[in-house]
Amino acid sequence: MLPATNKKRETEKVWPRRRNLFSSRLARQVGWLLMVGAAWEAVARAGIYPPILFPRLSDVFVALLAEVRGGEILARTGWSLGTISLGVALAVTISIAAAALALGLRPLRSLVDALLNVLHPLPGIAVLPIFLLWFGTGAPAVLAVVVFSCIWPMVQNLLAGLESVPRTQIDAGRNLGLGRARLALFVLIPASLPYALAGLRLAWARGWQTAVAGEMVFGAGGGDGGLGWFIYKRRFFLEIPAVFAGMLMIILIGILVEHVIFGTLEHLTVRRWGMSRTE
Amino acid sequence: MGMLPDYQQAKKTTPLLVVNSLHKRFPAPGSGGDLTVLAEVELAVHRGEFLSIIGRSGCGKTTLLRCIAGFEKPSRGSLRIEGREITGPGIDRMMVFQDTEQLFPWLTVLGNVEFALQAARVPRRERRARAVHFLEMVGLERFLDYYPHQLSGGMKQRVAIARALSVRPRMLLMDEPFAALDAMTRSLLQQELLQLWQQTKATIIFVTHNIQEAIIQSDRILVLRPLLPAGSTGSRDPAFIRAAGGGAGPVLNPGLGSMAALIDNPLPRPRQPDMPGFGVIWRQLHRLIGLEVGTRAGLVAQPVAEPAAQPVAEAAPVST
């Protein structure tokens, strides 16, 4: 039998450069982005388009720095992150409860399925006018819409995950005498984690879309508001580099969350366990 | 050793497991009707016995094991363990499943065994030592921290065996546990299993396709046969029964029962394929399973007249 150390060395021999940042896929992508950025800068400097519509990339970065120094963009980012985190957390809680009920009580399963089929196709932003009436303008309505748009992909993935658990693993758990609660906690939940993580990713992405869109369309009250509101206000005053700076901020956070938070989460769990479905 | 197997003594007490007139039907996809998989299974398993179940693919071996494990409810008949009806799965009957997905992929090799011990309410401080002990027994002490996806198929199977043994079940139900292993590992594990069986006095029901494995290991061998499709009268026809060996003795449930035979294996242990008497049992099993050349896929019944083994109940076994 092959000792652990040998195995490791062998893998490294086959892909010796995978860990090397500069020959990786990431480096190639960064290279392309740099080229696109340079092209942008060149076109803007050529003066073909009015700078108010097509600012220089360098001005965008200058604006971003200024906004960071001024503090406004950070406050807005914090507000957005707070709304979305709270929204996703609420959505996850509700989804887990819904999935558990659907799993535990057979008639409820078809109720959840029916709601899923009817409401999943409805974009969160479409219910915002009604939610504004129900929850009042500003933060509460935006939060409600975020929760609404995050619930359905989450529920769908949780249910799909529970259905994907191999029967033998459930039987192995039942063989150990696990009751319903312990079976759910120790077998069903970890076994369906790949789906749950995929659902969480989707929910987070939809949360951003909905929050930003909602604030742009209906604004936010008082001094509150997130990045959507920030972009909307800057556009109103025609501070176009700052508008791009707001978008850049959303992109940066997206990358950070996707690769650092979700990436780490996956590496610690489903990838390590060989359960991840994507390479 | 050459003395009576332990279960021969145990026979005087009440059996551990009693299966009474067990029938199992499944809804047959597509046809709207049912498919009877098991019929008229009568079985008494004694403490410490090593019983093998053998039979062709699809004849219901796994189904019978799943009924005993409590995963499937009988359609008719009953299963009792120590007199109590089996109503569901329990840790007193540990199953080693036929497929390799039975380990929990989010737990390491050690974690999988420790989890079973936790479920068996073994105190926390004893768990690790006991888990390591059983993993050593199946030769996996160097792979404690591996996750199942990092193991080969045979190694996964060995973890499952260690996990099942570690909780010291009253009954070990093994569904072709060595099927995925190479011949060397297989015979090694066979010997280890026999040692464990003798040490722990466990009762083992062992499904296999391998006639030699069945003879080497077991006290008794249950031969199952596929049931004829519903509606076919073939073996129920009295003339067929007579032709099929009805003349050799009374025929029990002609064409209906799943049991082709339940034979004793009195060979002294340890057993080797070249020992006297081995070939007789081998040929008998071979014929009962319906592998004999010249029988059309076992559909032509063969009366059994070997003196070395006792056919099921008072019946002359008919392989359908």
Ligand SMILES: Nc1ncnc2c1ncn2[C@@H]1O[C@H](COP(=O)(O)OP(=O)(O)OP(=O)(O)O)[C@@H](O)[C@H]1O
């Ligand atoms: N859940 C089920 N629903 C319908 N039919 C089933 C079900 N489980 C088993 N069967 C049928 O029961 C029959 C016996 O299956 P079983 O798995 O017990 O066979 P087996 O003897 O273990 O075969 P093998 O040696 O190939 O493992 C098969 O015809 C199978 O299609």
Ligand SMILES: [Mg+2]
């Ligand atoms: Mg089987």
